[in-house]
Amino acid sequence: MKVTFPHMGHFHITGKTIFEGFGLDVVVPPPCTKKTLNIGTKYSPESACLPLKINLGNYIEAIELGADTIIMGGGVGPCRFGYYAEIQREILEDLGYNLEMVVLEPPDVHLGEVWDKVKYLMRSTWTQSLKSIHLAWHKTYAIDQLEMELHRLRPREINFGDADNIFKHFLIEIESCSTKNQVKKTADYYKGELSGIPLYKGKPVIKVAIVGEIYTVLEPFVNFDMEKILGRLGVEVYRPLFLSQWINDHLFGGLLPIKGSKKAKKLASPYLNYFVGGHGRETVGHAVELKDKVDGVIQIAPLTCMPEIVAQTLLFKVSEDFGLPIMTIYVDEQTGKAGLTTRLEAFTDMIYRNKFLGKKEEIVTCMGI
Amino acid sequence: MTIRIGIPQSLFYYYYYPLWSTYFKETGCHVVVSNNTNKNIATRGVQLTVDEACFPVKIYFGHTENLLSRVDYIFCPRIVSIEPKEYICPKFMGLPDMVKAAFNHKVKWLTPTIALKKNCQQEHKTAFIAMARELKIDSKLAHHAWDKAVKAQLNYEKFLLKELTPNDALEVFSGSKTEKKLSNRDAPSIAVLGHGYNLYDPHLNMNLIKKLRDHGFNILTPEMVDKEIINQQSSKLRKRIFWTLGKKIIGSLYDFSENNRIQGIIYVASFGCGPDSLIGHLAEGYIRKNNIPFMLLTLDEHTGEAGVNTRLEAFLDMLRRREAV
Numbered sequence: 001m002k003v004t005f006p007h008m009g010h011f012h013i014t015g016k017t018i019f020e021g022f023g024l025d026v027v028v029p030p031p032c033t034k035k036t037l038n039i040g041t042k043y044s045p046e047s048a049c050l051p052l053k054i055n056l057g058n059y060i061e062a063i064e065l066g067a068d069t070i071i072m073g074g075g076v077g078p079c080r081f082g083y084y085a086e087i088q089r090e091i092l093e094d095l096g097y098n099l100e101m102v103v104l105e106p107p108d109v110h111l112g113e114v115w116d117k118v119k120y121l122m123r124s125t126w127t128q129s130l131k132s133i134h135l136a137w138h139k140t141y142a143i144d145q146l147e148m149e150l151h152r153l154r155p156r157e158i159n160f161g162d163a164d165n166i167f168k169h170f171l172i173e174i175e176s177c178s179t180k181n182q183v184k185k186t187a188d189y190y191k192g193e194l195s196g197i198p199l200y201k202g203k204p205v206i207k208v209a210i211v212g213e214i215y216t217v218l219e220p221f222v223n224f225d226m227e228k229i230l231g232r233l234g235v236e237v238y239r240p241l242f243l244s245q246w247i248n249d250h251l252f253g254g255l256l257p258i259k260g261s262k263k264a265k266k267l268a269s270p271y272l273n274y275f276v277g278g279h280g281r282e283t284v285g286h287a288v289e290l291k292d293k294v295d296g297v298i299q300i301a302p303l304t305c306m307p308e309i310v311a312q313t314l315l316f317k318v319s320e321d322f323g324l325p326i327m328t329i330y331v332d333e334q335t336g337k338a339g340l341t342t343r344l345e346a347f348t349d350m351i352y353r354n355k356f357l358g359k360k361e362e363i364v365t366c367m368g369i
Numbered sequence: 370m371t372i373r374i375g376i377p378q379s380l381f382y383y384y385y386y387p388l389w390s391t392y393f394k395e396t397g398c399h400v401v402v403s404n405n406t407n408k409n410i411a412t413r414g415v416q417l418t419v420d421e422a423c424f425p426v427k428i429y430f431g432h433t434e435n436l437l438s439r440v441d442y443i444f445c446p447r448i449v450s451i452e453p454k455e456y457i458c459p460k461f462m463g464l465p466d467m468v469k470a471a472f473n474h475k476v477k478w479l480t481p482t483i484a485l486k487k488n489c490q491q492e493h494k495t496a497f498i499a500m501a502r503e504l505k506i507d508s509k510l511a512h513h514a515w516d517k518a519v520k521a522q523l524n525y526e527k528f529l530l531k532e533l534t535p536n537d538a539l540e541v542f543s544g545s546k547t548e549k550k551l552s553n554r555d556a557p558s559i560a561v562l563g564h565g566y567n568l569y570d571p572h573l574n575m576n577l578i579k580k581l582r583d584h585g586f587n588i589l590t591p592e593m594v595d596k597e598i599i600n601q602q603s604s605k606l607r608k609r610i611f612w613t614l615g616k617k618i619i620g621s622l623y624d625f626s627e628n629n630r631i632q633g634i635i636y637v638a639s640f641g642c643g644p645d646s647l648i649g650h651l652a653e654g655y656i657r658k659n660n661i662p663f664m665l666l667t668l669d670e671h672t673g674e675a676g677v678n679t680r681l682e683a684f685l686d687m688l689r690r691r692e693a694v
Binding site for chain 2: 045046047048049076077078079080082083085086087089090094108271272273274275276277278280303304305306307309310311312313314316317328330
């Protein structure tokens with residue numbers, strides 16, 4: 001049994017660690033590219049949201065590498081994601097692929113359903129499996145910690161790209177770590193490397209929060225590597241959504257003492273008083289939560305995403321009430337990056353002008369003119 | 370002074386109007402329904418909402434505005450689920466919040482949360498009785514009104530099962546027409562599938578139902594199929610559909626097709642509708658395998674009626690030719 005799973009940001013490192021620990025052969029799909037998108041778009045329902053299409057592209061590319069089992073998340077509504085796996089299975093069957101799909105989702109009738117699936121996947125001992133989950137958690141956490149540092153460094157580094165290069169090496173190395181100590185050592189080493197990067201001293205930067213639907217926020221291919229574009233524009237990105245936080249909130253029931261989304265959910269009221277599926281409530285809550293910490297907010301979501309449309313409607317009100325600039329960017333199979341860059345430039349220019357009005361020198365250093 | 374309650378003639382109006390209006394009337398309120406959807410309402414709706422919202426939701430905003438100056442309260446329920454473990458759509462769950470954010474008017478809002486989980490009837494009642502408390506209506510009167518409302522609703526649903534469209538049934542309900550045989554069972558039938566608020570708003574779908582009837586076809590819609598049959602038919606799917614209206618569409622499709630009740634199918638979808646994008650795909654796959662003529666009509670604020678007419682005529686011509694051969 002050769003298993004594969006869809007990409008979502010750095011999730012493949014987490015997934016590979018866990019499923020290898022389960023004693024399975026893992027085929028990581030090739031990184032998302034235009035080819036992935038083209039395959040996915042070709043076979044998916046036209047008006048389905050983007051993640052479904054990219055997932056499908058991932059599967060087909062992984063099948064070409066020999067995968068025969070797909071592990072996918074599911075759900076019980078109201079967001080479309082809950083029905084993804086079923087639609088994807090249907091499409092793959094129609095295309096003539098003979099493969100198995102294991103959908104991990106909250107139980108519909110009784111808890112045994114999840115249990116059966118986990119038992120089915122588990123080909124090694126219990127200790128081995130639990131150890132791999134533990135290790136995967138540490139890797140995910142370390143990656144997220146370094147990524148946060150990366151967000152801080154990007155707008156400040158003298159040679160743009162230094163931090164990204166180091167982070168890239170870090171990702172390669174952490175993937176092969178096999179113990180918790182190794183993970184820690186690698187993370188420490190690369191943290192040291194990052195702190196050695198030459199930076200502009202006292203450079204004023206603006207802060208922008210990125211909120212929205214988790215897949216489009218975490219997967220750089222679908223959001224055109226927006227964080228990097230913003231970094232180059234002198235923006236420190238503040239991102240409340242991280243994989244480790246999601247895992248803690250949803251899989252560990254928020255047991256670990258890291259920042260979760262509970263507060264955001266509460267803060268969404270009075271704007272949004274009910275859960276609307278997906279990350280709709282978190283999006284609104286995060287914007288309210290961060291209103292004093294950041295100079296602007298960018299919401300990213302797949303086109304036609306239902307929860308995020310609700311959130312977008314209410315973000316207008318948040319923006320009005322707090323004088324906080326908020327911009328929404330919907331992504332679909334359209335791949336023109338220049339349009340997005342122009343919008344981001346205009347958005348950040350506006351914030352610069354607001355923030356440093358009358359302080360000409362700062363604008364000049366800030367924008368790197 | 371009697372309290373004036375405004376009910377926007379949009380979205381779940383087509384499913385629950387008899388229940389809502391009877392309840393309010395019986396509790397001594399005056400019910401005001403917004404005007405029929407027209408160009409003005411639609412345009413205002415489009416202006417009041419974000420571009421990405423679907424057309425029916427946009428129209429809802431137009432209807433709400435239409436009511437603002439005429440009523441004391443606007444009734445905008447948060448319809449989370451009307452059957453256990455199912456939802457309508459995330460937009461319905463955030464609808465009251467979205468609508469409230471759009472208007473600065475001094476009107477008051479009635480936004481009971483309809484989230485039916487186990488004992489549907491009882492929970493539905495509780496939500497409405499709680500609302501009556503908000504309106505300072507005597508609880509005894511409210512209980513009495515609820516019983517009457519339920520009766521009216523059941524009566525209305527009976528009409529639907531007799532193959533009347535909700536528009537026809539509502540006319541019978543309001544007394545403007547008597548119950549005569551509005552459906553024409555001998556004519557060839559076409560199934561019109563989709564969410565009710567797309568099918569029964571003549572402005573939104575450019576009078577689709579009337580056009581089909583004028584061409585001499587009988588219309589079947591998901592609302593005309595019994596709930597039991599829908600549940601039984603839709604349970605054939607490998608994964609349970611968690612959108613009530615989506616389940617209705619698939620269940621009725623299976624029923625129509627298995628019993629050979631239809632000549633063709635028109636699926637009416639809203640542009641950008643989440644459930645439609647996946648349910649439509651499931652339906653289309655099934656229809657192709659069963660070799661039934663099929664047309665997908667996607668609606669948005671586009672107003673070019675000629676294009677719709679041409680497609681419709683071509684589709685109906687094709688049906689007739691198939692019959693003749």
